[in-house]
Amino acid sequence: MESRQRILDATVEIAGERGYDGTSIAAVSAKCGLPASSIYWHFKDKDDLIAAVIERSFETWLTAVELPAQETGTPLERVLTMAANVARSLVDAPDFLRLGLMLALERRPTEPRGRTVFLQVRDISRQKITEVITALFPALDEAAVDTLATYAIAGADGLFIQREVIGDTVDLVALFELHARLVHDAAFRMAAVAPPRG
């Protein structure tokens, strides 16, 4: 029970730093102090281990982000609060998204299950974003919501990468707020132009 967590802790750290191929069972074993064979007692194979890491980190990240989900205020206020929450969660636990993006960028013949899992949980996030946009701007048609959701996620990914690359100088919270504001404005304008649904 406790060993399983130690293994996952070690793996999230290594895989978050070096990606799928860069994560060797021997390295995980060294970092968590358990022999390699013990890792195979808890996980079917490396693929299973990485997938488990993705699952667990996503759950951790989800609770960190969702807890203070706010339901009142103007659309802009609510969007800004959400953006700040996401930004802070990414600063605190960047391993999830870093590893996920590395997996997502790869294109290998037999796709690691961890990649599939990441794309699935990412889709859940996208679903949430779509719902929020639809709720805040009911006038938007489906295509517009889709475009905005894509753009919203893209900005989040991109800003996260900027921080990973450039370092702490990047004020992630401020940039996420700028991003939220721009998405909000775009949605506002699109909604004004669009004919009401129905």
Place this chain on the structure above:
Amino acid sequence: MESRQRILDATVEIAGERGYDGTSIAAVSAKCGLPASSIYWHFKDKDDLIAAVIERSFETWLTAVELPAQETGTPLERVLTMAANVARSLVDAPDFLRLGLMLALERRPTEPRGRTVFLQVRDISRQKITEVITALFPALDEAAVDTLATYAIAGADGLFIQREVIGDTVDLVALFELHARLVHDAAFRMAAVAPPRG
């Protein structure tokens, strides 16, 4: 001379799909038809090879992007044209950015030279963007230009990733134009608020 190119061609393809660790010399050898030992005649080691790939792909990408650099029209028109150019270049030759982002996301104890090179050439691009923003919106102060440049690059990275992940359904050119429009509007508003420089 010709062999060197064949090796680079093979490597760009494999590394663009599987990242640093996923790129085995044996795979490169198989793809380019030269024995592994010949690769070591042309490149000091794997690190050197990957770095050379980054260098060459960046140059290719640069010429693809820069050739149609336009100098007339309103700021919005010019920004839109640039965005469309970049979008098209990324659709045509995604290997450069895909590999670069994978390298950039990694955090290994001894940094691959390819990563350093990628970050350097990326800085050149950022410089260019900064210059364009300054030229189009002279009223902006340095901090604002910096923020906008960071946001512009972040959007580009993020949208690229969205396309890589979701697939061709994503209309990269359209999204880049939306991105350009939003950055332009933000710059416009910031410049209006800001006191004129000097």
Place this chain on the structure above:
Amino acid sequence: MESRQRILDATVEIAGERGYDGTSIAAVSAKCGLPASSIYWHFKDKDDLIAAVIERSFETWLTAVELPAQETGTPLERVLTMAANVARSLVDAPDFLRLGLMLALERRPTEPRGRTVFLQVRDISRQKITEVITALFPALDEAAVDTLATYAIAGADGLFIQREVIGDTVDLVALFELHARLVHDAAFRMAAVAPPRG
């Protein structure tokens, strides 16, 4: 446990015949019947393996030489007995000294640990010789004892090499006795000339 010994047995034989660079892991693997990767379970790397070989062979050799250490008789008798013992031990198990001398003669930028270990155990032997000379000829000053110890070891090394090079025609026991006799005479004369210590 048992595998470790099989690996060491194979290595001592090969390394004793071909030196550090001439000892390939593949050859050791072939000789001991275990796959190469198993060797790396028992030893960190080739350097570690060679060092372990030196350590074990020295201990084997030490017990072979020391058991019949005699404590009575005239100085000459005692010295002759010791010399004969050493000679016989070198005839029986020449691998230790052969490998050790090969390592000792090398001068590579990063010194193999096996070399360090050999020089250390060699120093232990020198210590023993020094003690014996001091015990048998208390009148000798430190410098004289040092010179005699150096000469005694040099003769042993040199005679061993002669046998290795020329072959069994060389009567190692007889030559070691001649050597012992000459060292004894030299010590005797030096002690007679030297003013008594203290």
Place this chain on the structure above:
Amino acid sequence: MESRQRILDATVEIAGERGYDGTSIAAVSAKCGLPASSIYWHFKDKDDLIAAVIERSFETWLTAVELPAQETGTPLERVLTMAANVARSLVDAPDFLRLGLMLALERRPTEPRGRTVFLQVRDISRQKITEVITALFPALDEAAVDTLATYAIAGADGLFIQREVIGDTVDLVALFELHARLVHDAAFRMAAVAPPRG
């Protein structure tokens, strides 16, 4: 012409430090500045190169030792002068003997030609020593001369090794003189005991 010498210079240095297997053509190429293929223009193969090195260093060493070969004085004086000469030559150019001994100690299935050459030139030296002993002590029978020659060479090898291992602290000239004195005394005593020849 000049290239050949540069190659030999580089090889003697590397081979004198790392032995046969430790001497790679690439390393020699790097040290002498000529491409590997040029080495093969001057020498048939690696074996040929090493053998050439042995031959050349022996000749260099021979002239260094022989030039001041003295023909007058008492036996002891002459022996002492010779010993000092040899000692000095070994201090000045240790590569020859160091490489030679490394080759001599190895026992590989297909003997390097360099080893054969070394043993041959070593035999020439032994011949010289035999002649000198016979000349100085005509009363000795063949077996005694042989024993003394073996012992003389063994001492030289062993003392050389001591210096290589321990370092410059070892006064090679003084130790060679001690060695010469002991060999001389042994010869003197053996000759006194032995019935005159013929």
Place this chain on the structure above:
DNA sequence: TATGAATGAGACTTCATTCAT
């Protein structure tokens, strides 16, 4: 007289994984 380019074999080492205990 020399060398740039190539090459198959083999070097050391790590890989993911299994299995008996």
Place this chain on the structure above:
DNA sequence: AATGAATGAAGTCTCATTCAT
């Protein structure tokens, strides 16, 4: 519930050598 030992495949890289020019 866990692990010491093993293993075949594959990893990066160096080896001695060749050959066309």
